Amino acid sequence: MAVLKIGKVVLKSLFKKPATLMYPIVPREWQERTRGHIEINVEDCILCGICSKKCPSNAITVDKGKRTWMIERMKCIQCGSCYENCPKKCLVMRPEYTAPDVSKTVDTFDIPAAEKKTAGSTAGGGAPGCNAETCIYCGICAKQCPCNAITVDRKEKTWKVDAEICIGCGVCVEKCPKGSLVIK
Amino acid sequence: MGKRTIIPFGPQHPVLPEPVHLDLVIEDEKVIEAIPSIGFIHRGLEKLVEKKEYTEMVYVIERICGICSFGHGWGYCSTVEGMMGIEVPERADYLRTVWNEMGRIHSHLLWLGLLADGFGFESLFMHCWRLRETVLDLFEETTGGRVIFSVCKVGGIRKDIDPATLKKIVEKLNGIKKELRDVLGVFIDDSSVKSRLCGLGVLTKTDAEGLCAVGPVARASGIVQDMRLAGQGKYLDLGFEPIVETDGDCYARCKVRVREVFQSIELIEKAVERMPEGGDIAVEVKGNVDGEFINRMEQPRGEAVYYAKGQGTKFLERMRVRTPTDANIPAMVKILQGCEIADVPMIVLTIDPCISCTER
Numbered sequence: 001m002a003v004l005k006i007g008k009v010v011l012k013s014l015f016k017k018p019a020t021l022m023y024p025i026v027p028r029e030w031q032e033r034t035r036g037h038i039e040i041n042v043e044d045c046i047l048c049g050i051c052s053k054k055c056p057s058n059a060i061t062v063d064k065g066k067r068t069w070m071i072e073r074m075k076c077i078q079c080g081s082c083y084e085n086c087p088k089k090c091l092v093m094r095p096e097y098t099a100p101d102v103s104k105t106v107d108t109f110d111i112p113a114a115e116k117k118t119a120g121s122t123a124g125g126g127a128p129g130c131n132a133e134t135c136i137y138c139g140i141c142a143k144q145c146p147c148n149a150i151t152v153d154r155k156e157k158t159w160k161v162d163a164e165i166c167i168g169c170g171v172c173v174e175k176c177p178k179g180s181l182v183i184k
Numbered sequence: 185m186g187k188r189t190i191i192p193f194g195p196q197h198p199v200l201p202e203p204v205h206l207d208l209v210i211e212d213e214k215v216i217e218a219i220p221s222i223g224f225i226h227r228g229l230e231k232l233v234e235k236k237e238y239t240e241m242v243y244v245i246e247r248i249c250g251i252c253s254f255g256h257g258w259g260y261c262s263t264v265e266g267m268m269g270i271e272v273p274e275r276a277d278y279l280r281t282v283w284n285e286m287g288r289i290h291s292h293l294l295w296l297g298l299l300a301d302g303f304g305f306e307s308l309f310m311h312c313w314r315l316r317e318t319v320l321d322l323f324e325e326t327t328g329g330r331v332i333f334s335v336c337k338v339g340g341i342r343k344d345i346d347p348a349t350l351k352k353i354v355e356k357l358n359g360i361k362k363e364l365r366d367v368l369g370v371f372i373d374d375s376s377v378k379s380r381l382c383g384l385g386v387l388t389k390t391d392a393e394g395l396c397a398v399g400p401v402a403r404a405s406g407i408v409q410d411m412r413l414a415g416q417g418k419y420l421d422l423g424f425e426p427i428v429e430t431d432g433d434c435y436a437r438c439k440v441r442v443r444e445v446f447q448s449i450e451l452i453e454k455a456v457e458r459m460p461e462g463g464d465i466a467v468e469v470k471g472n473v474d475g476e477f478i479n480r481m482e483q484p485r486g487e488a489v490y491y492a493k494g495q496g497t498k499f500l501e502r503m504r505v506r507t508p509t510d511a512n513i514p515a516m517v518k519i520l521q522g523c524e525i526a527d528v529p530m531i532v533l534t535i536d537p538c539i540s541c542t543e544r
Contacts, residue, residue, distance in 0.1 A: 005374040009366050010307055019314045033328035033343065056236050056243045079243035079334045080342075093328075 030095035035078040037098045040069055044090035045111045048167040050146055051082035051091060067111045074104040087146040087171045126183055127166040128173055130159045134180040141172035141181060186212040191525070195224050199302045199529035202539035206532070210525055218520040218528075220513055226543040233492075233500040238264055238473050239338055241500065248505060249541040250331050251294060254280075254287040255483040256505070257336035258417075263490040264338045264500075267477040268469070274418075276340035276466060278459040281417040282353070283327070283335065285448040285455070289357075290319040291484035292441045292448075295536045296371060299438060302533045303380045311367045318360050322353050340466025350456045357449045368442045381435035385519040385531035388432055397515040399486020399508050400440045401535050405432035411482035422454045434534040441536075472497050483508055485536050507541035 013019075021028065030036065047069070049062040059075035060082060062068075083091035127149070128141075137157055142150040149165040150172060152158070173181045188211050195203030203224040209217040232244050246257035258280050265272060272280075297312035320330045326345050327333040335342050345353075371377055387397065392405035402409050403426060410426035412419040427443045429436035473494030481488050486508030495501040512535045519531055 005370045006305075006308055006311075009311055009363075009370070013311070019317065031325045031328070033326070034324055035328040035334070054237075054240055056240045077243065077247070077332070078329070080328075081240055081243060084342075 032095065034095035035080060036094050036096045037073070037078070038071060038076060038082060039092050039094050040071075040109050041090040041092070042069070042109050042111050044088045045069055045109075046088055046167070046169050047111055048087060048146070048169050050085050050087060050167075054081045054085045056081060067113055069109045069111055070106055072104065072106050073098050073101070085146070087169045126168050127161050127163040128168075128170075128181045128183050130161075131180040131182070132159070134178045135159055136178055136180075138177065140175050140177060144171050144175045146171060188216065193218075193528060193532075197529070199533060200537075201298065202537070204532075204537060204539045206520075206528070208520075208525065208528065213525050215520050215523050215525060215528060218517050220517060222513075222539060222543055224543070225540055227540075229544045230503050230505065233503040235499070237498045238494075238500055239469065239498075241503070242337060243334055245503075245505070246332060246334065246336070248507070248544050249538055251291045251538065252287055252483040252485065252541070253332050254283050254336065255481060255488070257333065258284060259479060259481040259483075259488055259490045259505070260492075260503075261336050261338050262416075262481070263477050263479040263492045264473060266479060267473055267475050267492060267494060268338075268471070270339055270467060270469060272340050273464040273467060275344075275460050275463045277418050278455050279341055279345060279465070280336065281419065281422070281455045282345075282350075282452050282459075283323075283333065284417065285452045286319055286323060286353075288448045288484045289445050290316050290323070292445050293319070295441060296368065296438070299533055300371075302529055303377070305370075305377070308367070308370055315360055315364055315367060318356055322356060325349065326353070337466065339469040340464070342466070344465050347461065350459070354453050354456050357452060361446070361449060364445060368445065371438050371442055378435065380530065381438060381534075382433060384434040384527055385523060385534060386431070386433045387515055387519050389430075391518055392432070392515060395514040395518055396511055397486075398511045399482070399484075399536075400437055400444065401486065401512050401515055403427060404429045404436040404440045406430040409487075411480050411487045414480060416481055418455060418458075419451075421458065422451055424451060434530055437534045473500055485509060485538060485541070486511065505544060507538065507544070509535070509538045509542045512537075513542070 047062055047064050052060040052062045056079060057075050057077050059072045061070040080093055083093055137152055137154045139152040139154060142152045146169060147165050147167055149162045151160045168183060170183055173183055188209060191208045191210055193206040193208050194200055195205045205221045207219040208215050229244055229248055233241055236244060242257055242260050245260040246253040248256045293312050293316035297309045300308035300312060323333060324330050326349060327335045327343060387405045389406040392402050392407055406428060408426055408428050424447060427440050427447060429440050474496045476493045479490040488508055489506040491504040492500050493502040516532060516535045520528060523531060
């Protein structure tokens with residue numbers, strides 16, 4: 001029977017640095033992958049609302065009328081589902097946690113209404129149009145479309161867009177290898 | 185014969201990290217019967233499958249438990265993958281195995297700390313949790329979260345680990361092995377720990393079988409049962425023997441978990457050695473979920489059963505998780521019968537109750 005087996009461990013720890021961090025005097029070192037909080041690049045946001053649909057905790061609200069993007073910090077679970085599904089990649093995960101708070105904060109970001117420069121497109125908002133002369137019916141646009149609004153038939157050589165489903169994100173315009181698509 | 189009295193135990197009790205209530209029918213100092221009641225933290229997570237797409241549901245399911253969150257995420261993903269007939273890339277399977285074993289180490293170290301705290305050994309409790317920090321730091325570095333990882337997705341995993349970091353994981357775990365031996369050796373050898381745990385709350389093999397005990401509780405009673413050997417991940421390729429003790433008392437349950445910590449480190453080492461370099465970590469998942477699937481997985485606390493039913497849409501119709509604590513409660517009630525009232529906290533602790541898991 002061993003008595004005071006812990007003695008060795010305790011004696012050793014007497015001569016070691018404390019295992020705990022003197023927070024907040026000593027700042028916490030974040031890892032590159034730490035999922036701290038979500039940030040938005042308002043310039044690139046097209047208010048498509050996919051982030052809000054994909055959020056498992058309903059923390060994000062997108063208001064197209066008021067042109068605002070809101071996030072409830074206490075509801076957000078930092079899963080990263082929003083930035084993974086964002087077609088414009090305007091959401092980023094930053095490693096720092098948000099500061100402690102005494103109330104449930106809602107961060108609201110105003111999305112500028114100025115003409116968005118979606119790469120390759122002239123203006124944002126409407127459904128894309130296809131130039132039948134240059135289109136090779138490769139189907140990349142249909143594959144990349146975040147809401148499956150485009151239908152391409154390679155055999156029949158038809159290209160269709162459902163304007164009601166289309167959110168005008170401009171991803172198809174960006175991805176088109178022939179530059180045949182233009183946002184109207 | 186003394187007068188029978190009912191003493192309420194919990195839902196708030198210093199020894200319980202989570203709320204469970206027991207009505208203890210006692211006669212003098214002896215417990216005659218324990219009547220459990222749960223339902224204090226039911227969150228209705230299973231119902232959410234009807235509102236969240238099956239690809240996003242994984243982030244909800246892994247929040248069933250903060251300790252075996254990787255196991256739950258993996259359990260859900262492999263159930264949906266089984267239903268859709270998806271084959272996961274080999275590297276993803278190996279990485280899932282590594283993370284699952286790291287989860288087991290941190291779960292067991294947490295429990296060992298709580299046990300030490302339960303019998304009043306504060307310094308031992310702190311040293312266990314100090315060592316657990318090493319694993320949590322590795323988790324943060326590789327997944328981005330300390331306890332909720334969000335790396336598992338239907339079809340594979342979301343983040344790869346580069347070879348240098350994998351090497352670092354093995355080195356760090358081997359680095360703390362000596363310290364683990366010193367600290368966890370206290371549970372095995374120290375006379376005060378032994379006199380508190382030995383011969384307490386004996387669950388015989390027959391009872392364990394009859395009451396369907398799972399995980400370390402069943403293995404401490406001599407049942408050779410480990411769902412990892414039923415084909416989960418890459419465990420069959422790694423090859424290992426389940427750790428079994430035969431005494432069935434609190435000390436045996438503690439010993440099983442101590443030995444499993446070292447076994448997990450060995451398994452991680454083996455998995456890193458055999459992991460294929462490069463290659464895909466996920467396959468593309470398309471389409472809706474349809475059909476039914478049942479899946480059994482070994483979590484740090486024991487066997488968990490996952491059932492999912494699809495209806496040809498993006499939403500599952502039904503999801504059910506039978507967690508290990510759920511299965512161990514009947515065994516706990518059985519071993520509480522006839523014990524001293526002062527021993528109740530120890531017995532409740534040694535089944536490693538996770539009430540959030542149980543109630544979901």
